[in-house]
Amino acid sequence: MIFLGQPREEKLARAHDAAWLERAGMLWLVAGCLVLGLFPVQVIEPIGQVTQMLVGHNLADTVRANGWFLLAPMSVERASYAPLVFLVVGAASFYLAIIIVRVLYRGRLRRAVPWDCGYPAGNARMQDTAEGFGQPIRRMFGPFFRMEIKLPSPFDEKPSYGVTIDDHFWHWIYLPIARLTEAVAKQVGRLQQGRIAVYLLYSFVTLIAMLVLVRL
Amino acid sequence: MSWSGLFSQLLEILVALVLAPLVTGWVNQCRAWLQNKSAPSLLLQYRMLRKLFHKESVVAEHASQLFRTAPYIVFGCMTMASGIVPTLSTDLPLSPAADAIALVGLFAFARVFISLAAMDIGTAFGSLGARREMLIGFLAEPALLMVLFSASLITKSTSLTSIAETLAHREFVIYPSLAFAGVAFTLVSLAENARVPVDNPTTHLELTMIHEALILEYSGRHLALIEWAASLKLFAYSCIGLTLFFPWGMAEVGSPQQLILALPVLVLKLAIGGAILALIETASAKMRIFRVPEFLATAFMLAVIGMLVHFLLGA
Numbered sequence: 001m002i003f004l005g006q007p008r009e010e011k012l013a014r015a016h017d018a019a020w021l022e023r024a025g026m027l028w029l030v031a032g033c034l035v036l037g038l039f040p041v042q043v044i045e046p047i048g049q050v051t052q053m054l055v056g057h058n059l060a061d062t063v064r065a066n067g068w069f070l071l072a073p074m075s076v077e078r079a080s081y082a083p084l085v086f087l088v089v090g091a092a093s094f095y096l097a098i099i100i101v102r103v104l105y106r107g108r109l110r111r112a113v114p115w116d117c118g119y120p121a122g123n124a125r126m127q128d129t130a131e132g133f134g135q136p137i138r139r140m141f142g143p144f145f146r147m148e149i150k151l152p153s154p155f156d157e158k159p160s161y162g163v164t165i166d167d168h169f170w171h172w173i174y175l176p177i178a179r180l181t182e183a184v185a186k187q188v189g190r191l192q193q194g195r196i197a198v199y200l201l202y203s204f205v206t207l208i209a210m211l212v213l214v215r216l
Numbered sequence: 217m218s219w220s221g222l223f224s225q226l227l228e229i230l231v232a233l234v235l236a237p238l239v240t241g242w243v244n245q246c247r248a249w250l251q252n253k254s255a256p257s258l259l260l261q262y263r264m265l266r267k268l269f270h271k272e273s274v275v276a277e278h279a280s281q282l283f284r285t286a287p288y289i290v291f292g293c294m295t296m297a298s299g300i301v302p303t304l305s306t307d308l309p310l311s312p313a314a315d316a317i318a319l320v321g322l323f324a325f326a327r328v329f330i331s332l333a334a335m336d337i338g339t340a341f342g343s344l345g346a347r348r349e350m351l352i353g354f355l356a357e358p359a360l361l362m363v364l365f366s367a368s369l370i371t372k373s374t375s376l377t378s379i380a381e382t383l384a385h386r387e388f389v390i391y392p393s394l395a396f397a398g399v400a401f402t403l404v405s406l407a408e409n410a411r412v413p414v415d416n417p418t419t420h421l422e423l424t425m426i427h428e429a430l431i432l433e434y435s436g437r438h439l440a441l442i443e444w445a446a447s448l449k450l451f452a453y454s455c456i457g458l459t460l461f462f463p464w465g466m467a468e469v470g471s472p473q474q475l476i477l478a479l480p481v482l483v484l485k486l487a488i489g490g491a492i493l494a495l496i497e498t499a500s501a502k503m504r505i506f507r508v509p510e511f512l513a514t515a516f517m518l519a520v521i522g523m524l525v526h527f528l529l530g531a
Contacts, residue, residue: 089313093291117422
């Protein structure tokens with residue numbers, strides 16, 4: 001998997017985007033994020049009823065008291081956030097940058113090959129993958145996982161790289177429990193020899209035992 | 217929102233835009249002096265920006281629109297950030313709209329865009345830079361938030377202007393929790409602004425680059441915007457530090473005449489801060505990339521200790 005970047009296989013060069021209906025499916029998620037980000041006060045109102053039922057406290061009243069565009073959960077002095085103002089000022093600073101550049105300097109633009117650091121034979125196969133992107137973070141949290149990394153040697157004809165990540169808890173807690181259960185089950189399984197005579201014997205022994213118990 | 221508030225808000229953004237390259241120039245000058253070199257002019261940054269703006273932009277063949285838009289977004293974010301942080305006055309109309317948490321989000325937004333733009337070309341260096349930037353970012357952000365929370369626990373507010381006002385009006389005492397937070401903030405701001413020991417802003421070695429690898433493909437006006445934004449980020453971070461730990465000398469609501477005095481005070485504070493930054497940079501060596509998590513984990517831990525100290529001692 002590659003994030004942005006160039007296609008790594010020949011057939012991928014002809015790859016095209018999904019149809020607009022499929023992409024429109026994403027729009028719902030985008031719209032949800034936008035509504036949540038830009039109109040938090042309105043979103044908190046319905047959620048407030050849920051917290052009212054669960055913990056007996058509702059944030060909606062204090063939030064509503066500060067107006068529809070300013071989110072202040074306790075009071076404006078404590079913490080506040082006005083998403084629309086934030087957006088407008090952000091957009092204004094973005095256009096300020098455009099004005100500075102476009103009005104003051106009408107620069108030209110030229111296309112060229114990207115910087116290759118003296119190695120022009122680089123191709124799309126050499127670019128980073130998602131694997132590489134997450135590697136530093138994964139390495140940092142290495143002690144928390146059980147990792148097996150298969151690194152190719154420089155002399156491999158067909159080098160392959162693989163990494164399997166496991167959970168320590170799986171090996172420390174769950175697998176021992178599973179093994180114990182399996183061992184117990186195996187012992188229990190010995191009782192089930194699968195012959196009718198043995199089962200009859202079990203019933204007979206149980207009956208005798210019960211009779212002895214009742215008798216006592 | 218009053219007219220004087222609007223005026224101080226606009227003045228603050230303007231001062232940030234003008235002063236930011238000067239701060240970077242000053243730090244570079246101090247670094248050169250400390251390294252026994254003859255220092256470049258204080259105005260070198262302005263000249264470099266002017267030169268870059270006049271040059272043509274060379275854009276890689278595969279670059280999409282994202283690559284060309286990102287510098288504007290990053291510049292816009294940093295301009296807005298320096299408008300949120302109180303530098304000259306605490307009478308800022310933008311302050312209720314965005315508190316310290318929104319500010320951290322704004323920095324993160326800029327980081328995401330610069331990383332996306334770096335990956336857009338599809339060369340190894342771009343994604344190397346993006347990967348490292350994200351590694352540092354996701355470690356530095358919680359530490360920065362903890363520092364801001366330490367200050368907001370004392371002042372009972374996450375708004376930077378209220379923090380500055382409350383701290384400036386109290387009698388001068390050294391808060392133990394703020395002392396811890398101050399050390400943590402120094403570590404975080406070194407990492408966030410790509411300074412030694414985490415990154416070297418003047419490096420030419422591709423393999424050790426972080427911030428420079430991100431912007432390797434930029435040139436001309438795009439690079440000028442990115443460089444300006446980097447200066448603005450250093451300026452904004454310095455001003456966050458000054459707001460949290462040295463909030464004296466700012467104009468307040470109802471007294472805009474104090475703005476006249478606030479500017480020289482700000483310049484003086486930034487000059488001292490810049491000299492200290494240059495001293496730290498000269499005295500330390502750049503560390504390996506896998507040492508950076510330890511460095512930032514220390515910052516996070518110190519910030520958390522600051523918060524715990526606040527709860528234990530109530531100060």
